Amino acid sequence: MAARSLHIYEIQSLALLSPQLEGDTIKPLEPEPWQRRESSLKFMTRAVACMPNDAGYASSSIEGRVAVEWFDPSPESQARKYAFKCHRQSSPDGSGDVVYPVNALAFHPVHGSFASGGGDGVVALWDGVAKRRIRQYQRYTASVAALAFSADGKYLAVGISPGFEDGKEDYSLADVTKIFVRELGENEAKGKSQK
Numbered sequence: 001m002a003a004r005s006l007h008i009y010e011i012q013s014l015a016l017l018s019p020q021l022e023g024d025t026i027k028p029l030e031p032e033p034w035q036r037r038e039s040s041l042k043f044m045t046r047a048v049a050c051m052p053n054d055a056g057y058a059s060s061s062i063e064g065r066v067a068v069e070w071f072d073p074s075p076e077s078q079a080r081k082y083a084f085k086c087h088r089q090s091s092p093d094g095s096g097d098v099v100y101p102v103n104a105l106a107f108h109p110v111h112g113s114f115a116s117g118g119g120d121g122v123v124a125l126w127d128g129v130a131k132r133r134i135r136q137y138q139r140y141t142a143s144v145a146a147l148a149f150s151a152d153g154k155y156l157a158v159g160i161s162p163g164f165e166d167g168k169e170d171y172s173l174a175d176v177t178k179i180f181v182r183e184l185g186e187n188e189a190k191g192k193s194q195k
Helices: 011-016 172-176
Strands: 005-008 019-024 025-027 035-038 045-050 056-061 067-070 082-085 088-090 098-099 102-106 114-118 123-127 133-134 144-147 154-160 178-183
Touching: 056 172, 098 102, 114 144
Parallel strands: 045 102, 102 144
Antiparallel strands: 005 035, 019 025, 045 056, 056 067, 067 082, 088 098, 102 114, 114 123, 123 133, 144 154, 154 178
16 A cells, blocks of 8 residues: 555456466465556555446545546556545645545446545545536544445445544544445436436
């Protein structure tokens, strides 16, 4: 994660590999990645999620950014990649932004939009094609640690836990760790670019 290195494997190629028997021992597999990439984000990676159509992925960092990239290595496809800032708040004294890590990413299985969850306790839905935020939900009482959509996309599970972004390491806050399940409206996660 800190090395910002991404290794991309083709599942079909991995399935073709099988452990080789050498005498009485099984030789361990050492599969080679299909692609090796360096994250386009400058700081430590926090989360990676694949698009439901297998065209690409999104990754996030501790510096409040999300990058959207495609697997196709062609220059035309790579020219489409982008990154954006999110999970930030204006500082109380107006001197700048307070930046929170983006801890979790999840793609909607039907619409292809994605959710991000940050250390600020906020979950936002994004249209990756139109490069716009669809909506932002009300702040949770702790840092968003995990996100997952149900297989049909009707529900979004949000796991919250103290993230200690404020520098306080008070483990008595363990009772704040919770999972919320949000039922989504039919078009709630539908991107603005979709008709």
